[in-house]
Amino acid sequence: MEQKRIQTWARILLFLCGLALIAVLFVPIWRIDLDAPQYPEGLRLLIFADNLGGNVDIINGLNHYIGMKTLHASDFIEFTVLKYIIIFFALAFCITSVIGKRKFLYLLFILFVAFGVLAMVDFWRWEYNYGHNLDPNAAIIVPGMAYQPPLIGFKQLLNFGAYSVPDIGGWIFVAVGAIILMLVIVEWRAARNSVKSKPVMAMIISLSMLALSSCAQKPKPIHYGSDQCSFCKMTISDNRFGAQLITSKGKIYNFDDIHCLQTYLEAEASNLSGKERIYFTNFSSDHSLIYSKDAFLLKSPELKSPMGGNIAAFNQQDSLQKMKDFYHGSNINWIDIKPK
Numbered sequence: 001m002e003q004k005r006i007q008t009w010a011r012i013l014l015f016l017c018g019l020a021l022i023a024v025l026f027v028p029i030w031r032i033d034l035d036a037p038q039y040p041e042g043l044r045l046l047i048f049a050d051n052l053g054g055n056v057d058i059i060n061g062l063n064h065y066i067g068m069k070t071l072h073a074s075d076f077i078e079f080t081v082l083k084y085i086i087i088f089f090a091l092a093f094c095i096t097s098v099i100g101k102r103k104f105l106y107l108l109f110i111l112f113v114a115f116g117v118l119a120m121v122d123f124w125r126w127e128y129n130y131g132h133n134l135d136p137n138a139a140i141i142v143p144g145m146a147y148q149p150p151l152i153g154f155k156q157l158l159n160f161g162a163y164s165v166p167d168i169g170g171w172i173f174v175a176v177g178a179i180i181l182m183l184v185i186v187e188w189r190a191a192r193n194s195v196k197s198k199p200v201m202a203m204i205i206s207l208s209m210l211a212l213s214s215c216a217q218k219p220k221p222i223h224y225g226s227d228q229c230s231f232c233k234m235t236i237s238d239n240r241f242g243a244q245l246i247t248s249k250g251k252i253y254n255f256d257d258i259h260c261l262q263t264y265l266e267a268e269a270s271n272l273s274g275k276e277r278i279y280f281t282n283f284s285s286d287h288s289l290i291y292s293k294d295a296f297l298l299k300s301p302e303l304k305s306p307m308g309g310n311i312a313a314f315n316q317q318d319s320l321q322k323m324k325d326f327y328h329g330s331n332i333n334w335i336d337i338k339p340k
Helices: 008-026 056-066 078-099 102-132 168-193 201-213 258-267 317-323
Strands: 030-036 039-047 052-054 153-157 160-166 243-246 252-255 277-281 289-291 296-299 311-314 330-332
Touching: 008 078, 008 168, 039 056, 052 056, 078 102, 102 168, 160 168, 243 258, 252 258, 258 311, 296 317, 311 317
Parallel strands: none
Antiparallel strands: 030 039, 030 160, 039 052, 153 160, 243 252, 243 277, 277 289, 296 311, 296 330
């Protein structure tokens, strides 16, 4: 009979997940950011469990010009029922923790996944309706144009860049989903082997973090000879140099020289969050992208980089030292030369 019960440490995690879901009622679950030259600080639509927040009035004013319906929380039945669904799952996690039966854990997992899938489908349907069902008498009409924001990620809509990403509440849902998935796997294996699994908290935490980090935007290879530098607009042609910046929203900017990256960071300082990830092209070897915190930099006037930055990046200190025999210069650190 004992073998049918969830392990104590797993029950504690379930209870903590239930408490975390309660917090979702008080923080935004999703957000849509809009960036455009006429709005240097950007516009943001926040979606809570029972309301809308952010720059709703300004966004509604813009929607009017292109024929989109204005956004009102009262028009969405989801805002009436969503908070009760969240409360249901919060209680379900806590009750499952107290009862401690594996069959309840499996049932809770199925319900939680089904809710997540249905919620995303409903969100896509909502975006589709608002982006396609336009007023034919609108002031601005672009034939064949639809204004559906991305379900997740980035999409260009005329001169607006639209970013759709989870907010605090959404990431709580992701974390809870990752944790209950891990618990189901561990408990299923324990039941299959007819022995109790040992509590390995470090494994659960690391796997959960891995599941979350997999949602983050990864660096993408620079296509030399076709991609343009996001600052100087020159074609990126020298595969020994180059850099890539990934914003906190997942948008990617490529540069043909670290000098262009530095200048871009200075020019856009007020529009950046400080959470950007920066990568440099490996000067030697396969010319892959190296995370800035792991890169070793050499500055030498003999390097002759495309825009005169004359900085090369290496993934190992030994590689840099060998290259100094050909390009005499000095070792530098990105933290020291990064625009403040």
